[in-house]
Amino acid sequence: MDANARIIVALDCDSRAAAEGVVDRIGDGCRFYKVGLELLTAGGPEVVRGLVARGKEVFLDLKLFEIPTSVAGAVRAAGELGVSMVTVHGMGGTGIMSAAVDAARDYPGLRILALTVVTSMTDGDLADIGVGSPVDEQVLRLAGLAREAGCHGVIASPRDVAALRGTLGAGALVVTPGVTLPGESPAEHARPGTPRAAVDAGASHVVVGRAVTRAADPAAAFERVRDDLVRP
Structure with missing residues (x-):
């Protein structure tokens, strides 16, 4: 997989117009974008349709947590959006x-990823909700469940990747939000890492957000991420 195909830019924007402006400014280099709850709520499914129409791949980050029937319905809707x-x-x-995986079978290009532990969470946050295990153990536990359910991969922090490869094997997707370039602030991420470190550990994709989308020159910022991946 070439470096450009590994980079997913998170469109953490509050309107469709703002998101489209970022995509225009980055240009053809970026092939893959993440649409999360804020942008989907503000701009609706037309945001996704517009990206797909431009030949972009879309990572729809819904973090579905509902009864299985509702989850399956949402996955089918995502499949219809492309x-x-x-x-x-x-x-x-x-x-x-399992309901999500079953619903995705009619859409050969759709991959189901299981969120393990949000990158902003710490051991203390897990304890607050009654989870006694530390983050690294919880990540592996949930990744094992995702494998058993047939998920195509997981979402986890850069620091979890190496251990996850031992649980999931070489073929699974491991998508890592919380990546930052050397010297940049990790913002709200409690377990960050650089793009290169994540990929060296075995990540299939890295997700970058504000470091690109809020840069004075988003295209140049995207190239800096790419350069971090390909440097010798």
Whole structure:
């Protein structure tokens, strides 16, 4: 996989117009965009349709956590939009994840990814909700459930990737938000890492957001991420 195909730019924008402006400024270099809850709520499914029409792949980050029937319906809707990836919450268990995988079977290009532990969460945050295991153990536990449910891969922090490869094997997708370039602030991410470190550890894709989308020159910022991946 070439470097450009590994980079997913998160369109953390509050309107369709703002998102389209970012895509225009980055240009042809970026092939893959993430649409999350804020942009989907503000701009609706036309945001996704517009990206797909421009030949972009879309990672629809819904973090689905509902009864299996509702999750399956949302996955089918995502498939109809032409997205490439959609997320379900691993803490929903195998029933929810299996429902998502089954619903995706009619859409050969759609991959189901299970969110393990949000990159902003710490051991203390897990303890607050009654999870006694540390983050690294919880990540592996949920990844194992995702594998059993047939998910195509997981979402996890850069620091979790190496351990996940031992659980999931070489073929699974491991998509890592929380990546930052050397010297940049990790923002709200508690377990960040650089794009190169994530890929060296075994990540299939890295997700970058504000470091690109809010840069003075988003195209140049995207190239800096790419350069970090390909440097010798």
